[in-house]
Amino acid sequence: MDSLIPFTTSGSLVDCVDRKMLVVLRDGRKLHGVLRSYDQFANLVLEDTVERIYHGNAFAENWHGLFLIRGENVVLLGEIDLDLEDEIPQRRQVEYAALEPYHKNDVEVKKQREEAKAQILYEQKGFCKEGGEGDGY
Amino acid sequence: METIQEPFDLIRLSLSERVFVKLRGDRELTGILHAYDGHMNLIMSDVVETIMLVEGVDAVPPGPGATVKVATRKMDMLFVRGDGVILVSPPSRT
Amino acid sequence: MLIFSVFKTLTDQQVTVELKNDLSITGVLKSVDQFLNIRLDSIKVLDEARHPHMMAVKNCFIRGSVVRYVQLPSEHVDTQLLEDATRRGSSPRSHPFIG
Numbered sequence: 001m002d003s004l005i006p007f008t009t010s011g012s013l014v015d016c017v018d019r020k021m022l023v024v025l026r027d028g029r030k031l032h033g034v035l036r037s038y039d040q041f042a043n044l045v046l047e048d049t050v051e052r053i054y055h056g057n058a059f060a061e062n063w064h065g066l067f068l069i070r071g072e073n074v075v076l077l078g079e080i081d082l083d084l085e086d087e088i089p090q091r092r093q094v095e096y097a098a099l100e101p102y103h104k105n106d107v108e109v110k111k112q113r114e115e116a117k118a119q120i121l122y123e124q125k126g127f128c129k130e131g132g133e134g135d136g137y
Numbered sequence: 138m139e140t141i142q143e144p145f146d147l148i149r150l151s152l153s154e155r156v157f158v159k160l161r162g163d164r165e166l167t168g169i170l171h172a173y174d175g176h177m178n179l180i181m182s183d184v185v186e187t188i189m190l191v192e193g194v195d196a197v198p199p200g201p202g203a204t205v206k207v208a209t210r211k212m213d214m215l216f217v218r219g220d221g222v223i224l225v226s227p228p229s230r231t
Numbered sequence: 232m233l234i235f236s237v238f239k240t241l242t243d244q245q246v247t248v249e250l251k252n253d254l255s256i257t258g259v260l261k262s263v264d265q266f267l268n269i270r271l272d273s274i275k276v277l278d279e280a281r282h283p284h285m286m287a288v289k290n291c292f293i294r295g296s297v298v299r300y301v302q303l304p305s306e307h308v309d310t311q312l313l314e315d316a317t318r319r320g321s322s323p324r325s326h327p328f329i330g
Contacts, residue, residue, distance in 0.1 A: 007286065010223050012261065012270055013292060015294070020287055022284060022285075022287075024284070026297070028252070030284045040264075040266075042292070042294050052284065054283045054284060059283070069296070072296070074294050075252065075294060075297045076252065076254075076291055076292065076293050076294070076297070077251070077291060077292040077293075077294075077295070078274075078285065078288035078291035078292075079254070079288065079289060079290050079291065080288060081285050081289045082288050083286035084286070084287045085286075086287065088287065090271050090284050091283075115202065116259070117191040118192070120191050120203050120205060121189055121191065121205065124205050125163070125189060125205060134315075147236070149317070149318065152314045152317060153310075153314050153320065160299075162251070162299070169310075171308075171313040171314055171317070172233060172234065172237065172308040172313040172314065174232075174233050174234050174302075174317075174318045178234045178267075178309070180234065180237065180313060182305060182308075182310060209248060210262070211303050212300075213302070213303075213305040214302065214303040214305035214308050215300055215301070215302055215303065216238075216300060216301040216302075216303060217236075217278070217299075217300055218267070218295075218298050218299060218309065220296070220302070221251070221299055
């Protein structure tokens with residue numbers, strides 16, 4: 001019976017095919033690329049994929065190429081408004097190698113903060129610590 | 138007379154009453170339960186969410202000054218995804 | 232199926248989706264499927280400064296599995312109908328509110 005119900009949302013991804021999309025993954029990575037294909041699990045094929053990192057007003061890109069992304073790792077798929085993207089004030093692109101250390105540091109600080117928080121809540125309030133993988137994005 | 142034969146019967150008997158829900162991610166809710174399904178997805182109204190915040194973890198490594206603070210937030214009508222639910226507790230009936 | 236039906240009745244209404252990574256997105260609900268994947272149009276991200284990658288995004292697809300909450304417009308939710316449908320333990324398929 002379930003199979004008779006149309007995949008309305010996945011179906012409506014039709015209009016996103018061949019467009020430049022942002023994909024946010026569960027580990028927090030941001031990928032930009034052209035959506036070429038998808039299915040009902042939100043498995044995605046992304047062409048000319050670049051990974052973007054941000055720090056302050058700067059961003060940088062690292063080229064990857066053709067990706068098939070397994071759906072369970074996808075948080076969000078956003079259509080990029082190309083006009084809007086050019087109009088974002090004070091944003092500048094820099095060399096990936098130059099920005100990467102800052103970005104790695106941001107990620108590390110966030111991770112340590114969350115571990116410390118989980119430890120305190122575990123000790124004082126009896127809230128369980130989240131597993132090693134899962135909701136770390 | 139309605140009896141409880143399986144876990145979900147307990148939730149069914151709590152429909153249109155205020156329930157307490159504990160969630161993953163250091164969160165708790167109370168609200169009036171209007172709907173649920175087999176995934177324990179819930180729809181509740183008049184919801185008060187309680188979030189545990191830890192202050193003083195900005196120092197790396199965090200010092201002993203870290204304290205737990207409680208923040209609350211109200212929401213009119215809320216869908217809660219079942220995979221985050223740890224427990225649902227019905228109102229106490231005395 | 233019941234909750235899927237509820238979301239379908241809320242298409243074209245404004246909702247706020249809160250993800251498990253604490254990102255909150257307000258937008259117009261355009262569609263939903265049986266996994267509770269959600270399409271939002273005309274989105275606005277809460278605390279956009281913390282999420283600079285979302286600035287150029289106007290509409291998006293959110294995978295159901297990463298959703299924590301969806302804040303619904305209470306004036307468009309018939310709670311009595313929900314409770315009856317939940318008690319019946321089946322989808323309110325025959326009911327007019329399915330549309």
